[in-house]
Amino acid sequence: MSLPDPMKSEAARLRGRLAVCGMVAALALVSACTVRPLYSSQPLSAGSQLSPSAELASIAIKPVSTRYAQQVRNNLIFAFGQGSGEPASPAYTLDLGVTELVESAAIVQVQTEEDEPTAGTVTLTANYVLRDTAGTVVAVGKRSIPSSFDRPLQEYAAYRAQIDAENRAARELADLLRLAIAQDLVKHGKKA
Helix, strand or coil: CCCCCHHHHHHHHHHHHHHHHHHHHHHHHHHCCCCCCCCCCCCCCCCCCCCHHHHHHCEEECCCCCHHHHHHHHHHHHHHHCCCCCCCCCCEEEEEEEEEEEEEEEEEECCCCCEEEEEEEEEEEEEEEEEECCCCEEEEEEEEEEEEEECCCCHHHHHHHHHHHHHHHHHHHHHHHHHHHHHHHHHHHHHC
16 A cells, blocks of 8 residues: 555645536526527516517518518518418517628639629628507617628529528528517516
């Protein structure tokens, strides 16, 4: 038998203490989380008797004027109502403004002396204002989503690729807006 090494045992005790302190700190951080599922049966806002899906389904979206904004609006209506369409008696109204920015992402030298773009990016940005039936502003926000596309030499193919990128960006932006608005309803409920 040999005697224990005092240096090794002190280092082991120190590591043990650090591990316990780290676990206590991690437990304190996790206990402060207020994450709850969006699909739970608990209402999003305080005082509401509606489930989150019913509360989101009670949002009416005002008409928009551009094709890509209409794509975002249609995807939002489908996401809010889970396929059932617009609400008959809305509890909230959503003013939606969508802008588009189309940029050339890459320029490649081709056989001629001109530089022609071969890739592009469509960025859709949505500004929204959510109001309740009394006209009180519940939430204001802004979200944006980029979508890249290949720009071939044929004019129609390049146009169609840009339209497809707009549609992809509109779907993703609608998903992002749905989550942001659900979070805004939760925050609004905590203030009430």
